[in-house]
Amino acid sequence: MNESESLRPLFSVRADDPDIAGDLGDFLLALTGRIDELQDAHFRGETDVLSSMARSFARDAEWVGYEILATAAQRVQYAADRGKSEEAHSELVELTELAQRARRAHRGSLG
Numbered sequence: 001m002n003e004s005e006s007l008r009p010l011f012s013v014r015a016d017d018p019d020i021a022g023d024l025g026d027f028l029l030a031l032t033g034r035i036d037e038l039q040d041a042h043f044r045g046e047t048d049v050l051s052s053m054a055r056s057f058a059r060d061a062e063w064v065g066y067e068i069l070a071t072a073a074q075r076v077q078y079a080a081d082r083g084k085s086e087e088a089h090s091e092l093v094e095l096t097e098l099a100q101r102a103r104r105a106h107r108g109s110l111g
Contacts, residue, residue: 009105010098014065024064028106035099038076042088050088051080072098 014020034057041050054077061069072095079088 008101010066010068010101011105012065012102013067017065020064027060027064027066028102031099031103035096038095039092042080042085042092045085047080047083047085047088051077054080066102069095069098069102 012024014024017024034053038050038053038057041053054073058070058073058077061067061073072091075091076088076095079085079091
């Protein structure tokens with residue numbers, strides 16, 4: 001990801017869907033904490049926990065219209081499932097950057 005992409009806010013494709021407004025808001029409010037939990041599981045070497053959490057994150061991200069976050073979380077899960085710690089770390093870095101872009105978009109929509 002180049003620098004200009006990393007600064008660009010990331011919006012949900014379902015942002016205008018009133019049926020998921022509450023779920024989307026909840027997802028975005030919990031986003032930072034969930035990323036922290038994924039990172040903590042990785043750094044503790046809890047690959048089973050990391051895999052399970054990444055799978056749950058991917059499912060939730062897809063539901064609220066963040067396919068790119070879902071795909072990134074699936075890559076974390078895949079690396080964890082194979083016991084590839086360095087790969088999981090790299091994928092977590094990517095997921096974290098994408099999550100920051102989503103949070104940036106959310107904060108921007110509040111003002």
